Amino acid sequence: MNNQKRREILTRLRDANPKPTTELNYQTPFELLIAVMLSAQATDVSVNKATAKLYPVANTPESIYALGVDGLKTYIRTIGLYNAKAENIIKTCQILINQHHSQVPENRAALEALPGVGRKTANVVLNTAFGWPTIAVDTHIFRVCNRTKFASGKNVNQVEEKLLKVVPSEFKVDVHHWLILQGRYTCVARKPRCGSCLIEDLCEFKDKTSD
Incomplete structure (x- = not known):
């Protein structure tokens, strides 16, 4: 062509x-990051249903981390691969708290260092949350x-x-x-x-x- x-x-x-824009529902870069992590091998519709229940209860690294793996699973159980995703999200929240002042880093290497975040997820976050031409x-x-x-x-x-x-x-x-x-x-x-x-x-x- x-x-x-x-x-x-x-x-x-x-x-x-x-x-x-994305069809995932989010208000902050952190909410977008979690939604994109959940969306792997799942539909945006299913992710939006889960986050509609999760985010009013927990939508920061601290509040999701406080749920723990088992607590988080109760909100995302309807999403494929929810066991692995829950583990990765809790680990990611801990890293964001300890290393990034609870903020989503606007940096590809830092994003891809988060558990469960690969190049595609990093590209979505950099593009949609931060306006990068990725x-x-x-x-x-x-x-x-x-x-x-x-x-x-x-x-x-x-x-x-x-x-x-x-x-x-x-x-x-x-x-x-x-x-x-x-x-x-x-x-x-x-x-x-x-x-x-x-x-x-x-x-x-x-x-x-x-x-």
Whole structure:
């Protein structure tokens, strides 16, 4: 795909959704961090249901740490991998309290040093909480980028590297939100809804559907 076509795709997505954001509910960088940690292999809807009960009770490193692993599990039991996530969140809260004055660090290395936080989670937090032009590549973005030929790659790291190269700076802060939404609602995994797609004429997918 050439850069002129990429720019037109991004322009259309921006025109349709000028101020995209995550579908996870949060008020502070810490709430966002916990929500993103919970969202691994889980839907945003399921995470929002859990945090709607958790955050009124505990929404700071101190208050969640005070719940302990077992106490936290009672709030997140409906989310996949909740045992491991509870362990990681409690350890993360302890590190934030002891090493970062209970604040979420605006620093990639410090974020990725937290238990349960990998590159994708760090990218989401840096982008959504702090406005960094990072691009978190999840399964939706990986699929959309390869299917459309917008930024092909064999793995998420390759797609991220390609996106960082080909996406103009004016679009970088918002591009991962647009691509996630595109993959979640239009360019879905089993059968893409090409007929209702905003960028169908620009997409280079060969097996387009009429839906």
